[in-house]
Amino acid sequence: MATIAPYIPESITVHLGSPDSNAENVTVSFSDYVKNVLSSEVYPTWEPAALRANALAIISFALNRIYTEYYRSRGYSFDITSSTAIDQKFINGRNIYENISELVDELFTDYLRKQGFVEPLAAKFCNGVTVTCSGLSQWGSQYLAQDGANSIDILRTYYGEDVEFVTNAPVQNLQESYPGSPVRRGDIGVNVSFLQVALNRISQNYPAIPKVPVDAIFGEATENAVRAFQSIFSLTVDSIVGRATWYTIVMLYTAVLKLGELQSLGQTFYGYSWEYPEQILPGEQGAKVTHLQYMLSVVSQFNSAVQEPPVSGVFGDTTTQAVTTFQRAYGLPETGTVDRATWDSIYSQFAGIETTVFEDEALFPFTRPPMAVTEADLQEQLIAAAAAFPELDAPKKTGKLDAQTKKSLAVFQRLTGSAPTGTLDAQSASDLAGMQFLLQHAQSTRFVQFPGITLKSGMQDREVHSV
Numbered sequence: 052m053a054t055i056a057p058y059i060p061e062s063i064t065v066h067l068g069s070p071d072s073n074a075e076n077v078t079v080s081f082s083d084y085v086k087n088v089l090s091s092e093v094y095p096t097w098e099p100a101a102l103r104a105n106a107l108a109i110i111s112f113a114l115n116r117i118y119t120e121y122y123r124s125r126g127y128s129f130d131i132t133s134s135t136a137i138d139q140k141f142i143n144g145r146n147i148y149e150n151i152s153e154l155v156d157e158l159f160t161d162y163l164r165k166q167g168f169v170e171p172l173a174a175k176f177c178n179g180v181t182v183t184c185s186g187l188s189q190w191g192s193q194y195l196a197q198d199g200a201n202s203i204d205i206l207r208t209y210y211g212e213d214v215e216f217v218t219n220a221p222v223q224n225l226q227e228s229y230p231g232s233p234v235r236r237g238d239i240g241v242n243v244s245f246l247q248v249a250l251n252r253i254s255q256n257y258p259a260i261p262k263v264p265v266d267a268i269f270g271e272a273t274e275n276a277v278r279a280f281q282s283i284f285s286l287t288v289d290s291i292v293g294r295a296t297w298y299t300i301v302m303l304y305t306a307v308l309k310l311g312e313l314q315s316l317g318q319t320f321y322g323y324s325w326e327y328p329e330q331i332l333p334g335e336q337g338a339k340v341t342h343l344q345y346m347l348s349v350v351s352q353f354n355s356a357v358q359e360p361p362v363s364g365v366f367g368d369t370t371t372q373a374v375t376t377f378q379r380a381y382g383l384p385e386t387g388t389v390d391r392a393t394w395d396s397i398y399s400q401f402a403g404i405e406t407t408v409f410e411d412e413a414l415f416p417f418t419r420p421p422m423a424v425t426e427a428d429l430q431e432q433l434i435a436a437a438a439a440f441p442e443l444d445a446p447k448k449t450g451k452l453d454a455q456t457k458k459s460l461a462v463f464q465r466l467t468g469s470a471p472t473g474t475l476d477a478q479s480a481s482d483l484a485g486m487q488f489l490l491q492h493a494q495s496t497r498f499v500q501f502p503g504i505t506l507k508s509g510m511q512d513r514e515v516h517s518v
Contacts, residue, residue: 057118057171057217059160060225065141066129070122076129077143081222082159085110086147089155091140092176093189095148098196102154104205105176107216108187109139111163114171120228124302130225160220163206166213174210186210228301234292238269239345246292249304250276256307257283268341340366343389343397347373350400355481356380426452429475432483433459 063084068074079087088109093102116122116131116138123130133141163172179188187209195205207214230242244267254260260279263272274290281288284303286296344360351359351373357380360373371387378385381396389397427450437445443463446456457473464479465471 057114057162057169057220059114059220059222060117060130061222062225063113063117063131064129065143066122066127066132067141067143068132069134069136070127070132075143081113082155083147084113084141085159086152086155087141087143087145088113088139089151090145090147091142093193095151097193099154100200100202100205101192101196102151103158103202104187104192104196105189106151106154106158107161107163107202107206108174108176110159110161111172111174112139112176114162115173117225118170119305120298120301121305123227124298124305126298160222161216161218162220163210163214164217165211166215171217172210172214176209229294229297234269234297236269236271236274236290239267241267243267243269243273246277246300247273249300250280253280253300253303253307259283266341268345340370343394344370344373346397346400347377350377350397353482354380354400355478426450426456429460429483430456433463436463436483 060081062078063081064076064078065084066072066074066076085106089102089106092109093105095102097105113131122132131141132138133143163174164170165172175184175186176189177184177186179190187206191209192205195208196202200208203216234242234246244265246269247263247265247267250260250273251262251265254262254276257280260283261272261276263276277292277296278288278290280286280300281290281296284299286299287293292300343366347357347360347370351357356376358369358373358376360370374389374393375385375387377383377397378387378393381400383393383396386393427448429452430446430448430450433443433456434445434448437443437459443459443466444455446453446459449456460475460479461471461473463483464473469476469478469482
């Protein structure tokens with residue numbers, strides 16, 4: 052669900068029965084699945100326009116099940132069922148008609164959606180004779196085609212004039228939306244912004260969940276909202292979004308917006324925008340300045356010459372000082388404002404050092420680890436730094452300043468721009484402590500580009516996205 056742009060999966064897993072039946076799961080290519088369903092649902096002798104309209108409905112419905120993770124968010128190990136009561140008819144091993152195979156090869160990367168919505172349309176259909184529904188009538192589509200209607204006319208007759216056609220969608224391996232590791236306080240990026248948007252929408256139905264700012268930063272407000280959500284839905288209340296919490300949020304978000312239904316309220320959230328279309332003016336507040344401060348804060352933990360700003364979202368005097376010290380440290384004009392050259396340089400330094408795994412005890416805002424005092428401290432920090440620098444051979448933890456420790460320290464000093472003396476001085480101690488800070492924090496999403504205008508003292512962000 053956090054993967055906002057829908058795609059065509061290379062394969063799809065079908066449960067050969069109703070969801071809770073003891074039936075087999077089969078995995079087939081997505082195009083073969085569509086060919087099977089179209090061959091099972093309609094007659095190959097129908098008008099080409101009717102076949103095309105039905106194919107697009109079948110594709111869109113299946114993609115909606117995948118995009119919303121309709122079954123997987125409920126704990127099932129498949130993407131769709133063969134039950135015609137709730138999904139589409141799939142007959143494992145059946146023959147495929149040649150004209151249908153050729154049509155699907157042409158169409159399987161196209162699908163339907165409502166104008167302004169993200170999710171593929173849950174394009175439900177029925178035969179229109181023995182069963183009627185609010186979606187497409189299969190026999191009705193044939194009658195319209197016989198009267199000269201094209202596939203677009205047919206689909207808009209049943210699904211509305213606001214249906215639009217997405218063509219040549221990308222094909223890729225099926226991916227689950229869960230990011231692979233828990234999302235927690237201190238994380239930033241599109242996964243966090245999705246959680247914030249989803250929690251805000253769910254809170255309209257469950258007011259005990261507090262609203263949160265959509266700033267893509269997992270701070271205290273988001274933590275409190277996650278905790279309230281977990282309490283309401285009988286999950287482990289730890290304020291950490293692991294797999295169980297993630298998929299419960301996905302399931303509820305899909306439900307409250309009716310994303311898996313034909314009359315969907317629609318997902319209009321395309322993801323958090325890192326780019327500004329216009330100038331940021333004094334008095335505004337939001338995310339962009341916060342992200343600048345976040346990057347500077349990270350860099351300051353690694354380079355003691357850069358002053359650490361508060362992560363407040365307000366471009367005040369302390370942020371100006373932080374920008375100026377960064378510019379001085381990296382050879383830029385000391386203006387105290389953030390133009391393109393300064394933004395790109397800050398990101399370049401940040402991107403070079405943002406890595407690793409977020410520890411359970413890590414705090415946000417950031418706590419700088421202490422500098423090495425003893426030989427054992429030094430060796431421990433060099434061993435940790437070796438995980439980030441492949442050129443650095445980790446010393447053994449002997450508690451003595453031996454030749455290997457001096458050699459490792461000299462390599463670290465060279466890699467961080469200091470004279471490779473092999474002797475621990477104040478700068479090297481600070482740089483090593485900064486590295487320990489980085490090794491406590493999660494990998495963050497790239498801030499994709501300069502915001503488009505110069506950031507100056509007094510500016511605040513105002514970028515807020517909602518459903």
